[in-house]
Amino acid sequence: MQFDVHHHGTLVRPSLVLVNSVVAAPGEADALADVAAAGDWFQAVVATLSPGDLGDDLAVDGDGLDALREVRGAVEQILLGRPRASSLAVVNRYETESAPSWGLDLDARGELHVRRRLWGPGVESWLGIVAADCIDLVRDGGRAQVATCATPDCRIVLVPDHHRRRFCCTTCAHRTRQARYQRGREGAPVSR
Ligand SMILES: [Zn+2]
Numbered sequence: 001m002q003f004d005v006h007h008h009g010t011l012v013r014p015s016l017v018l019v020n021s022v023v024a025a026p027g028e029a030d031a032l033a034d035v036a037a038a039g040d041w042f043q044a045v046v047a048t049l050s051p052g053d054l055g056d057d058l059a060v061d062g063d064g065l066d067a068l069r070e071v072r073g074a075v076e077q078i079l080l081g082r083p084r085a086s087s088l089a090v091v092n093r094y095e096t097e098s099a100p101s102w103g104l105d106l107d108a109r110g111e112l113h114v115r116r117r118l119w120g121p122g123v124e125s126w127l128g129i130v131a132a133d134c135i136d137l138v139r140d141g142g143r144a145q146v147a148t149c150a151t152p153d154c155r156i157v158l159v160p161d162h163h164r165r166r167f168c169c170t171t172c173a174h175r176t177r178q179a180r181y182q183r184g185r186e187g188a189p190v191s192r
């Protein structure tokens with residue numbers, strides 16, 4: 001299956017990758033519909049990261065799927081809705097308990113190394129990264145800019161960049177301009 005993880009090659013923040021999983025499966029279906037789809041989608045997510053970032057245990061089982069859905073619901077609620085204490089508790093817990101960190105290590109020759117410290121399987125680690133990113137979005141003011149793509153029938157959620165991009169991708173931007181041009185030619189009232 002082909003998953004649109006970073007939506008047409010656009011690099012987006014981990015919390016938005018998770019929120020957009022709802023339309024990331026082929027045919028804009030939910031990538032977290034079942035364990036099999038979620039497993040394939042998570043492999044596509046892992047492929048965009050550095051090797052070893054999330055360890056070796058990259059499978060998605062029933063518990064992993066429940067965790068993905070739980071955190072997606074919480075992040076979506078925090079970024080797009082009126083935040084509830086229960087959603088905050090989910091994000092705070094994953095940030096504290098699952099976000100990977102860095103630790104110092106000596107090898108056999110006494111050389112100093114920095115080592116990735118993981119606190120659970122790959123899905124848990126990634127959800128820790130998502131939770132930390134969600135907190136960063138609130139902290140740096142990005143939450144106020146979170147928006148849905150300006151193309152009417154597109155449901156992709158994005159943070160517009162410094163070019164004030166209102167579309168999730170060039171395809172959407174082109175499609176919308178084309179439609180506006182068509183309406184103009186037909187003499188219909190042009191909105192915006
Ligand atoms: Zn779009």
